[in-house]
Amino acid sequence: MKSLLKPIYFLLLSSLTLFSCEKEDKIEAEISKISIDFTVERFDKAFAEVTPNTLPQLKEAYPFLFAKSYDDAFWLNKLKDTLQQELQNETIKKFENLKKETVEIESLFQHLKYYFPEFKTPRVITVATDVDYRNKVIVTDTIVVLPLANYLGKDHFFYDGIQEYIAEDLEPKHLVVDLATNYAKHYTFNxxxxxxxxxxxxxxxxxxxxxxxxxxxxxxxxxxxxxxxxxxxxxxxxxxxxxxxxxxxxxxxxxxxxxxxxxxxxxxxxxxxxxxxxxxxxxxxxxxxxxxxxxxxxxxxxxxxxxxxxxxxxxxxxxxxxxx
Incomplete structure (x- = not known):
């Protein structure tokens, strides 16, 4: 009898595993059909190309990225700042396009919509700001801000002096993971x-x-x-x-x-x-x-x-x- 039990147990386990995989495949097929309407808004590129004539329109489109306490002259002078120029050049060079990241973010949003029907697709906006590995992405109910300087790759010269275990996390592949972490904290009872x-x-x-x-x-x-x-x-x-x-x-x-x-x-x-x-x-x-x-x-x-x-x-x- 004992010799028969072992094969039966493994047969049952295999059947349960197969059923579970089929169920997951069915769910993923349903999720892939969910329509998510969003684009990644390249504020980093728009700000790099702004002129005195186009600055008012950019401020109108992104009022939350321009502190009201600073006038137009401040922002135009910021464009001449060598550090800001370097940030812009390096982020745009690394992320000339965000095709892979956009696909991954869309999939994340599809999964969020499936499990949390109340989820509303936010605006997703890229910026070129100082490296801040403690706040790698910013998530609100309506806006996601992606500071691309946090994802230039562990060996980038911006990260000289940062401890290796921290720099390891500053890779492009971690962008959507960090985004998911932020949403996890939002939806998990704390x-x-x-x-x-x-x-x-x-x-x-x-x-x-x-x-x-x-x-x-x-x-x-x-x-x-x-x-x-x-x-x-x-x-x-x-x-x-x-x-x-x-x-x-x-x-x-x-x-x-x-x-x-x-x-x-x-x-x-x-x-x-x-x-x-x-x-x-x-x-x-x-x-x-x-x-x-x-x-x-x-x-x-x-x-x-x-x-x-x-x-x-x-x-x-x-x-x-x-x-x-």
Whole structure:
């Protein structure tokens, strides 16, 4: 009897996996038919070409990009500023067109519209401003602003002096990922986080959100990891989880834990020399992601409902088991 159970189990598992894939394919086919009417407005190019005669029209079209406390002379002088000229030249050279990024943003918007019918397509506007890796994109209900100088590639000379782990994130491929992160924070219930588990589950929700709205990105890209960093996280998942449990970190309220395992950093801080030197930063996000994925796999609940669930409820019902 035992010898028969194993083949039956794997047959059932294969059938469930096939059914799940077919369901996902059907959903993606429906999403691809959603009409999204938008264009990427190249304010960076328009401002670079503005003249005293055309400035009033540009200000009228983009009043929110011109502080009223500055007169026309200020903006015209800004055009002569060598730093502004360099910003404009470098962003336009790197992004002469935004064909790939536009396709990805459109797909993101289609997925958002499918899962959140109330979603309204915003204006999407590019700008050439100073590098600000802490605020890489700006998202409101009606406007998305894309500062292109934040995505010129990790080796760009603008990023000289920026730590390598930060510069790694300043690649064009991360633009739509950062946009999805902003929307994830908007749609995810953000209760006050007291414990390390609260942080893990919140970050896991954000990453699961990306599973749903940017499925065309790799898991490594969703985390802003390199493939090597992502493979390290997968290979060491069981060890990481055992460390969190053995050190009784899950329900710990130590405010230093996010800086060790959640916040951007060159590596995660286990305080073990060899592991610290090999690990990528933000490893807690990866663990939280796997917990949320298991919760969704093992419970009958919608994506939107999950976003509002309490962290402990998700953890208690996830039946999470780290991959070996």
């Amino acid at each position: 209760q006050r986080r007291k414990t390390f588990l609260d942080d893990l589950i919140f970050e896991g929700k954000l990453l699961y959100f990306k599973d749903k709205v940017i499925p065309f990105k790799t898991d490594a890209e969703k985390l802003n990891y390199t493939e090597a960093e992502y493979n390290w996280a997968k290979a060491n998942e069981e060890y990481i989880w055992r460390y969190f449990v053995d050190k009784e970190l899950l329900f710990n309220t130590d405010t230093k834990l996010p800086s060790r395992f959640i916040n951007p950093a060159p590596f995660s801080k286990f305080y073990l020399e060899q592991i610290d030197s090999e690990s990528p930063g933000e490893i807690g996000k990866y663990i939280g992601w796997q917990i949320v994925r298991d919760y969704m796999k093992n419970n009958t609940i919608s994506f939107k409902q999950m976003l509002a669930k309490e962290p402990k409820e998700i953890f208690d019902n996830a039946n999470y088991k780290p991959r070996k």
